[in-house]
Amino acid sequence: MSVDLLRARAALSRLFEPSDMVGLALVSAAGPEQALQIATGGRQVSSALIHKTAGILTSVGVAGKGYALAEGLKRWRPRVADLAPDRDLETIRRLGGELLIPEDPRWPEALSHLELGMPLCLWVRGQLAGGLPDMKRTVALVGSRDATGYGLSITGDLSAGLASRGYTVVSGGAYGIDAQAHRAALAATLPEAAGSGISTIAVMACGADRFYPAGNEDLLRAIAEHGLLLSEVPPGSAPTRWRFLQRNRIIAALSAVTVVVEARWRSGALNTAHHAAELGREVGAVPGSVYSANSAGCHRLLRDGSAVCVTDAQEVAELAGPLTQEVPEVAQAVESASQSGPGSAARAREKRSDHDGLAVEDLLLLDALPVRSDTSIDKLASVAGLPVAGVRAGLARLELEGLAIRAGPDGWRRGKR
């Protein structure tokens, strides 16, 4: 892979804000190296290229007027003096990381679903040896920073359950739900399984050299060591609101499913969910109390049909679809041990009833059988509303099930299965 390509994309990632569609169209039309020359004013832009760039913008629905590129050039000019791609590449290398670019075979295929909005590159720290995990085994867990105890609890259960099933948990490295998702995934990765997979990925809105927010420093350091920390903006970049919003599209694109665990009526997590829906990815939402403002955003997604209700790791895994890739044996063992998520517990508590699986006639007959006294077949026929022959046949069936007890030549009462 050409060093010039790496340098060009490194520089462009500082010149352009994330999702600068004009810049991305220019790169698409001229290639990264020529685009950098043009964007920095080192090369005149031909009218053919202006036309081609405008065409690309029009094709993706961005108002692609002729002056879009001219506007872009004005926008990029003030940053040209700040460009130092070699320094940035050296910074990420010093941190044990590297710059991943679309020309690299390890570039995640899943990001190409962002089309023109695909990041220029990813500044990565962590265990990139085998590339990013397959989208099919990647799930995003997102939610509010000011999480409730309920939200933290279910996030821990979901994340641990998914990690132990062999899924990678993606989130945004923020306080609250994000931090809990990363933490539980890291903790669920057993020592024996270490190295067999990436349990968690944090996608940052700031440079990958910064641990932001500061309170998550230890956690983010652990992710950079045992998982992956990545960002489309170069080292030193500050986390701005725009970058937070754009960062969310990367979280959504990397994941087969995006689950919103807790979110207020208006929340950044909903933005991630919308990105996922736009990409045709599955969206899950965890229900909660209708009195909790932190679940209002989840209920909003459920209500408008944008999300599927998920209550445990198994249901999230079902949304992600079957795992085609091989799951390590250790993870399989953990999986079978951890089948008892909250939802499955609720189901398991439901015990089988006497009347389960009975045909209508037998149900009518069972209800007509007295518990504490005996009754005759004629009386049963009248009470149950069944023919006498039907009562005889039904009593034989119920007797086999232990639900009817013969108490004499013509006397019957109810039994207990």
Next chain:
Amino acid sequence: MSVDLLRARAALSRLFEPSDMVGLALVSAAGPEQALQIATGGRQVSSALIHKTAGILTSVGVAGKGYALAEGLKRWRPRVADLAPDRDLETIRRLGGELLIPEDPRWPEALSHLELGMPLCLWVRGQLAGGLPDMKRTVALVGSRDATGYGLSITGDLSAGLASRGYTVVSGGAYGIDAQAHRAALAATLPEAAGSGISTIAVMACGADRFYPAGNEDLLRAIAEHGLLLSEVPPGSAPTRWRFLQRNRIIAALSAVTVVVEARWRSGALNTAHHAAELGREVGAVPGSVYSANSAGCHRLLRDGSAVCVTDAQEVAELAGPLTQEVPEVAQAVESASQSGPGSAARAREKRSDHDGLAVEDLLLLDALPVRSDTSIDKLASVAGLPVAGVRAGLARLELEGLAIRAGPDGWRRGKR
């Protein structure tokens, strides 16, 4: 209306179990009076009638073999001796009630959607003067008997909110969610509004003369006095499992929306929801904790797409569609006072942020403005990634909003809206 019709339907409702499709097909083919004569063995059944009955059964998808009617006759025979329609009619009259039959103009149109499964008649106690309320202003609230405090709380909020908006709340008169739904609807009916509408209807699985379960006697008595208590089975009938299941179809058919407030993974309330869905009625489910077994049934409905997520009375009312009928003024006043359900409270707590409604350029600029120091326009252009002219224009807009403060000839900092 013919007394013979009343007597025939009264007798048939004792002879047939609810939803005895063969019996109902016979009534449909021969009319109630002739059907009674045949069902009681007082009249031979012609081969033409056998054919017609079988045809009706086939048309509704019930296996309509030729011997279906013969089987029915055997089933009904044991009950013939128990028939006493005059006594039953006298009983309901003595209780201040009456027998409502499909030939009565007050018969609710909504029940005809049950087609062949429409009840033969309804044994009614209560305020029937103006007939049953329009389906469009009727909502069913159903759920577990062993409700949690959470379930009771939201049921009370929903029911009171709906009743004060002019809706009639239908339920099954059972313990738990049902009882709370009836109670809150009765309580929400202000004295001034009394008589203007029926706040609640209990559909019973036993005879309307019985207050079952006994612990709800006072409540059911109040419903029979101020609302409506109804049943398709005649006075004296016991509540059997079959009758509970069939009763649910009446609850669903009478209501524009069926809301499951709390239900276990397997619950009778889900049966009501399925009836509602089969009738093409709206189904709502209230979300709750994923750790609560009592919400597992609701989440199941949300997950498989059978129900819409509802969190307050307003959302339920939206499902029911706009009220065409006139709402009493008192109810309107209460309505506007009670707009603050749980869901709306969660939304209201969300306050407007500084960056709301800003265009992307202004968002980038706002994030680039320092809070505690001043900065220059050139620096802002580089940090925000905007052209210098764009920064000037943006600062002017943000200054108008109070979000940017001029701190000298070329110095700017952030303001607070």
